[in-house]
Amino acid sequence: MKDATVDVPAIELRGIRKTFALSDDENAQRVLALDGIDLSIRQGEFLTIIGPSGCGKTTLLRIIASLILPDDGEVMVEGETVREPGLKRAMVFQTFGLFPWKTVIDNVMFPLQVRNEPAETARETAMHHIRQVGLDRFVDAYPHQLSGGMQQRVGLARALSTGADILLMDEPFGAIDAQTRELMQEELMRIWQEEQKTVVFITHDLDEAVLLADRVLLMSRGPGRVRETIPVELPRPRFDYDVRGHEGFAKVRGHLWQALRNDLVEQRAEETS
Amino acid sequence: MSARSRKDVRRDQLIGVAVFLVLWEVTARALDNPLTMPPISAILAALLDLILSGELFLALGQSIFLLIVGLIAATVIGFVFGALIARSQTAYWMLNPYFSALFVTPTIALVPLVLVWFGFGFPGRVIVVVLAAVVPILFSVASGLRDAPGDLIDVARSFGVKGEIPLLFTVRIRAALPVLMAGLRLAAGRGVVGMAVAETYLRLGGIGGLIKSYGAMFQTDYVFASILPLSLLGIGLVTLIARVERRLHWT
Amino acid sequence: MLATISKPRVLLPLLSLVVVVGGWELVGRSINPLLFAPPSVVAQQFAELLATGELQRAATITVQALFLGYALAVVAGIPFGIVMGAWERFGDILQPYLYAIFSTPRVVVVPLIIVWFGIGFEARLFLVFFWSAIAISVNTAQGVRHARPDLVEVARSYRANRVQMARHVLIPGAIPFVVAGLRIGAERAIVGVIIGEMFLQIVGLGGVIQKGSEELLPAKMLCAVVIIATLGTIIVTLLDTFEKRFQNWKGDAA
Ligand SMILES: Nc1ncnc2c1ncn2[C@@H]1O[C@H](COP(=O)(O)OP(=O)(O)OP(=O)(O)O)[C@@H](O)[C@H]1O
Numbered sequence: 118m119k120d121a122t123v124d125v126p127a128i129e130l131r132g133i134r135k136t137f138a139l140s141d142d143e144n145a146q147r148v149l150a151l152d153g154i155d156l157s158i159r160q161g162e163f164l165t166i167i168g169p170s171g172c173g174k175t176t177l178l179r180i181i182a183s184l185i186l187p188d189d190g191e192v193m194v195e196g197e198t199v200r201e202p203g204l205k206r207a208m209v210f211q212t213f214g215l216f217p218w219k220t221v222i223d224n225v226m227f228p229l230q231v232r233n234e235p236a237e238t239a240r241e242t243a244m245h246h247i248r249q250v251g252l253d254r255f256v257d258a259y260p261h262q263l264s265g266g267m268q269q270r271v272g273l274a275r276a277l278s279t280g281a282d283i284l285l286m287d288e289p290f291g292a293i294d295a296q297t298r299e300l301m302q303e304e305l306m307r308i309w310q311e312e313q314k315t316v317v318f319i320t321h322d323l324d325e326a327v328l329l330a331d332r333v334l335l336m337s338r339g340p341g342r343v344r345e346t347i348p349v350e351l352p353r354p355r356f357d358y359d360v361r362g363h364e365g366f367a368k369v370r371g372h373l374w375q376a377l378r379n380d381l382v383e384q385r386a387e388e389t390s
Numbered sequence: 391m392s393a394r395s396r397k398d399v400r401r402d403q404l405i406g407v408a409v410f411l412v413l414w415e416v417t418a419r420a421l422d423n424p425l426t427m428p429p430i431s432a433i434l435a436a437l438l439d440l441i442l443s444g445e446l447f448l449a450l451g452q453s454i455f456l457l458i459v460g461l462i463a464a465t466v467i468g469f470v471f472g473a474l475i476a477r478s479q480t481a482y483w484m485l486n487p488y489f490s491a492l493f494v495t496p497t498i499a500l501v502p503l504v505l506v507w508f509g510f511g512f513p514g515r516v517i518v519v520v521l522a523a524v525v526p527i528l529f530s531v532a533s534g535l536r537d538a539p540g541d542l543i544d545v546a547r548s549f550g551v552k553g554e555i556p557l558l559f560t561v562r563i564r565a566a567l568p569v570l571m572a573g574l575r576l577a578a579g580r581g582v583v584g585m586a587v588a589e590t591y592l593r594l595g596g597i598g599g600l601i602k603s604y605g606a607m608f609q610t611d612y613v614f615a616s617i618l619p620l621s622l623l624g625i626g627l628v629t630l631i632a633r634v635e636r637r638l639h640w641t
Numbered sequence: 642m643l644a645t646i647s648k649p650r651v652l653l654p655l656l657s658l659v660v661v662v663g664g665w666e667l668v669g670r671s672i673n674p675l676l677f678a679p680p681s682v683v684a685q686q687f688a689e690l691l692a693t694g695e696l697q698r699a700a701t702i703t704v705q706a707l708f709l710g711y712a713l714a715v716v717a718g719i720p721f722g723i724v725m726g727a728w729e730r731f732g733d734i735l736q737p738y739l740y741a742i743f744s745t746p747r748v749v750v751v752p753l754i755i756v757w758f759g760i761g762f763e764a765r766l767f768l769v770f771f772w773s774a775i776a777i778s779v780n781t782a783q784g785v786r787h788a789r790p791d792l793v794e795v796a797r798s799y800r801a802n803r804v805q806m807a808r809h810v811l812i813p814g815a816i817p818f819v820v821a822g823l824r825i826g827a828e829r830a831i832v833g834v835i836i837g838e839m840f841l842q843i844v845g846l847g848g849v850i851q852k853g854s855e856e857l858l859p860a861k862m863l864c865a866v867v868i869i870a871t872l873g874t875i876i877v878t879l880l881d882t883f884e885k886r887f888q889n890w891k892g893d894a895a
């Protein structure tokens with residue numbers, strides 16, 4: 118990271134609004150998915166996003182990735198407005214998004230191939246990141262031969278191989294068993310610190326949200342809004358001690374759960390009335 | 391990449407059909423060769439004639455009766471052997487090769503044999519339909535019953551369902567229903583072919599016989615007019631089963 | 642453990658073959674050897690047909706028409722299917738006709754084929770080619786359209802252009818469908834060639850069956866049926882194996 122740009126936020130969202138049509142029809146009813154999201158994410162920050170199901174987390178992330186465009190508002194990456202996917206952002210998908218017909222190395226090389234990088238350097242870069250996620254022994258394996266945890270490591274290596282400063286992760290560990298998930302969290306922390314990335318990380322898991330974050334963004338449901346952002350000031354590296362036993366952890370987690378719970382209870386009440 | 395909306399597709403298809411029919415009519419009139427390409431109007435007139443004379447419904451009735459009896463017989467046989475193959479390794483290794491071979495052998499190649507051995511009365515024709523339709527049912531029964539979810543069987547056992555036969559009826563068949571319906575759908579398609587084959591090989595009535603006799607008289611408009619209801623019968627039956635199938639998919 | 646399981650597996654089909662052949666021999670012989678064609682009579686007939694060269698000639702004719710018609714169907718069907726899949730509107734408009742033709746039993750189309758193509762080689766070739774090509778096209782089109790949206794999004798997020806999208810996502814994703822189409826097309830081709838030989842030009846293996854039927858010689862028909870069944874089994878098994886190799890490619894997300 119160059120010093121001159123260090124004050125520019127990695128990502129800035131201004132007044133993001135997004136609606137979806139309920140059917141293909143031109144004049145069909147539209148639902149409001151996101152309503153006026155303003156957000157600024159520091160360079161090198163680890164931001165986790167949590168909120169009730171269907172509140173628009175994925176939509177928000179896809180807008181940040183410019184996979185879809187907002188109805189109103191703008192997305193700025195390192196100070197520049199963006200309207201299509203770019204090299205500074207790389208996405209990690211909940212369902213891994215690996216090509217079943219490509220081996221591990223070819224999957225990781227994919228973004229580099231797309232950029233027409235010479236095969237030699239692309240291979241080297243890909244190998245470096247495959248080693249980084251500890252999959253050197255599976256370079257030539259196909260995704261279906263790997264466990265879920267290993268598949269997501271490939272997804273992570275692929276995102277890293279792009280050299281993007283910003284990682285956008287949509288419930289990346291949601292489909293992975295609890296114990297593997299803890300290992301992956303630890304590894305992600307390590308890589309994040311080594312590589313000084315900015316990370317936007319969506320999760321359903323309260324512990325995970327607090328454990329990883331510099332800041333937790335809590336969304337409220339229908340339409341999606343930022344309810345609050347809570348800084349997490351627990352000492353790092355967090356895997357060297359029993360972070361769950363830390364009183365700061367319990368405080369943030371308790372606060373988040375109260376807020377989420379209120380939201381859910383309200384929703385139940387609406388649904389049953 | 392965005393999928394086209396159902397409405398757009400419908401509209402395009404309707405326009406397509408209209409254009410197709412008009413083009414056909416115009417070309418056929420220009421060609422003026424009713425033997426190779428009768429105009430649509432002539433085909434419709436033939437269809438009307440077949441309907442009004444009662445010929446079509448009589449033939450269709452015979453065909454449908456044959457088809458239904460054949461499919462029922464195929465289902466019963468398919469069930470018995472399918473269940474056997476699913477539940478017993480020995481039966482599987484002893485019987486499966488024959489059914490696999492039957493599956494890839496064109497039904498039409500077997501019809502002359504059926505004729506010699508069983509004659510071409512109703513039983514012979516039913517046998518042809520069974521030969522055409524039985525294998526998909528059998529295979530679907532076999533795979534459906536073999537892959538029955540072990541956990542559901544355990545649940546049933548824990549609630550006191552005992553013995554293979556009660557388990558078969560309470561859990562296995564119910565769990566296998568979607569697969570069975572898929573097999574039935576395939577079998578219906580093949581059964582219609584078997585029916586047509588049985589009715590065409592010798593002139594023996596039914597819609598196949600109708601087509602064959604008009605073909606022999608080179609009345610192409612009547613050939614088209616009688617193929618149409620046969621195709622609709624096949625498509626209708628398969629669509630109907632596919633509907634039921636979709637409702638059965640609870641996952 | 643393995644040995645105790647695999648032994649019966651090899652033996653059981655043989656055992657059942659012995660039972661079936663033996664039973665048939667006994668019953669057939671005691672009722673009417675000519676009509677019920679017990680295996681010994683079939684074997685004798687088989688040897689005779691081989692000696693005169695009739696069977697070899699018939700098989701050659703059948704295989705030639707089959708392979709030529711099928712090859713044409715592959716060459717025409719795949720590109721046509723790609724066009725149908727990529728140009729969705731065209732595919733949507735054509736779909737109902739292809740489906741209707743495909744669902745119509747071919748034996749009833751024979752009168753039309755006679756007035757269009759006569760009863761010669763072209764007519765037989767058409768019977769093999771057309772239905773096979775439809776199967777291949779329709780499946781290919783489905784494959785092209787069936788691109789997994791999550792993978793399309795992955796490629797988009799890494800800024801793949803149209804060509805790269807086709808090369809890395811659409812085409813590999815369509816291959817399992819194409820292969821399935823090739824198998825279904827082959828099944829159709831086999832039936833087509835036999836129908837042509839029994840109803841149009843009485844030649845080939847279908848012709849042997851037809852002649853056997855006229856001469857009231859079930860043994861002769863059975864010789865041809867056995868060869869057709871063997872041919873069909875070999876072709877379909879080969880394509881089945883080929884198809885299985887691509888099954889992982891289809892594997893759904895996660
Ligand atoms: N392509 C789309 N078309 C129509 N509606 C959509 C589309 N994508 C999202 N939505 C709607 O927008 C709202 C937000 O969806 P989104 O997937 O962003 O929620 P989420 O917070 O990621 O949910 P989850 O926690 O279940 O992943 C939902 O009501 C959803 O139904």
Ligand SMILES: [Mg+2]
Nearest residue numbers: 174175176287
């Ligand atoms: Mg989501």
